[in-house]
Amino acid sequence: MRLILLSLSLLLFALPTTARADGPGWEKAYNTGTAHYKARRLKAAQRSFEEALEQASGFEKDDVRFATTLHNLGLVYKAQGKLKQALAAFKKALRIGKKKLGANDAQVAGIMRSLGNTHMALGDLDAAIPLLERSLEIRKKKLGEKHTGVASSMNDLAIAYGHAGRPADAAPLYDAAIAILEPAAGPNHPIVLTLYLNLARTYADLKQTEKAVPVLEKALKAREATSGPDHKDTLTVRQDLAAALQLLERHAEAEGHFAKIVQQVEARDGAKSQALADALSQWGVSQHLGGKTAEAEATFRRALALREAGGSPLQLAVAEGNLGALLRDLERYEEADALFTKGLKVFDEAKTRKDDADEINLVEHYVRSLNAQGREEEAKPLIERAKRLRMTAAFHAK
Secondary structure (H helix, E strand, O other), X not given: OOOXXXXXXXXXXXXXXXXXXXXXXXXXXXXXXXXXXXXXXXXHHHHHHHHHHHHHOOOOOOOHHHHHHHHHHHXXXXXXXXXXXXXXXXXXXXXXXXXXXXXXXXHHHHHHHHHHHHHXXXXXXXXXXXXXXXXXXXXXXXXXXXXXXXXXXXHHHHHHHHHOOOHHHHHHHHHHHHHHHHHHHOOOOHHHHHHHHHHHHHHHHOOOHHHHHHHHHHXXXXXXXXXXXXXXXXXXXXXHXXXXXXXXXXXXXXXXXXXXXXXXXXXXXXXXXXXXXXXXXXXXXXXXXXXXXXXXXHHHHHHHHHHHHHOOHHHHHHHHXXXXXXXXXXXXXXXXXXXXXXXXXXXXXXXXXXXHHHXXXXXXXXXXXXXXXXXXXXXXXXXXXXXXXXXXXXXXXX
16 A cells, blocks of 8 residues: 655745845745746746755855755655765755854754655665654654644654564554544544554554554545545545455455445446446455355356456456356355356466466366365365465565
8 A cells, every 4th residue: 555745845844035125136036936836837836946046145154044945856856766865965054054053953854854754766866764653753852742834744754664664663653643633633634544544544554454543544534535435535534434344254344345336336336337246346355255155146246247248358357257156155166166167267377477376266266166175186186286386476465
């Protein structure tokens, strides 16, 4: 799951300003650039801040206004995806800021934050994490433990820890950021919602599904309030919540969410859409796991019919595997094995694979069916096939 960096530069970090009477040209260009940036007119903002740098050339060496302008220009570069240019601007701004304001200044911490986030965007976590840690430390001291700017720094550092494979270090930071922002902005604020989602995904990485569920429930309420119950982002959160409930074997709750997703997708995309086939497949699995086998068979057959009408061969193979697994559990082995055989033929003939996990799942369902019938010798080649697929998947995951 992708973690989300909060867009807090304008919301929570006051961009440093140090206008003086001897620089009216600089101040005008600087303020114009800031206005363009807030309005997301990035090319215009870049021109204005570059003009401000030219105006600052008449100031004494390492005037702090160089740092403020370079920092804002770096933000503009970063927003445009010009990460190397942003990195250079932030580094220069940090050098001047430390010299003029001191290494422990709050504005310097803000520049550290921007530099750290840019290193993170470039994939250099070894450079990013110390900067983000130091920025958070300074901001706590200068702004106070409960300042919203501190929450933004917590989120940034938590994301860096997550990318570095340190979810156990990330989770407390997300939790602390929520504790700051939830009372200040309310549970439905988009930034708070982003924190909910980041925390839930971190709990998922930690295999702490029981902790993820209440966070996802909050996220779903917030998403429904901000985007509406039928918005695609709302459906995504509902899907994550349903999947988490299913992992906890809270099947009735999970099925209720999957059923609602089916209703919403059908209303949005129509009764013949492949998106509906996706939703039906998930609902069917939930019904199957919850012991509602008759309902699951009807749901899987609807999904299969949609795949036969317009799905890809690999999507059809997965649908055949889902129905086959249910029929196997109902001891309708002949029907199940026919579906498994058809599905495996599709994977054999496919030049490109959707996902090794789908083929592994189908193979292992077929093995269970053969073993249940006492046909262990026929299952052996399939067991070896599953082993090879798992080895391949593990190699590609590295």
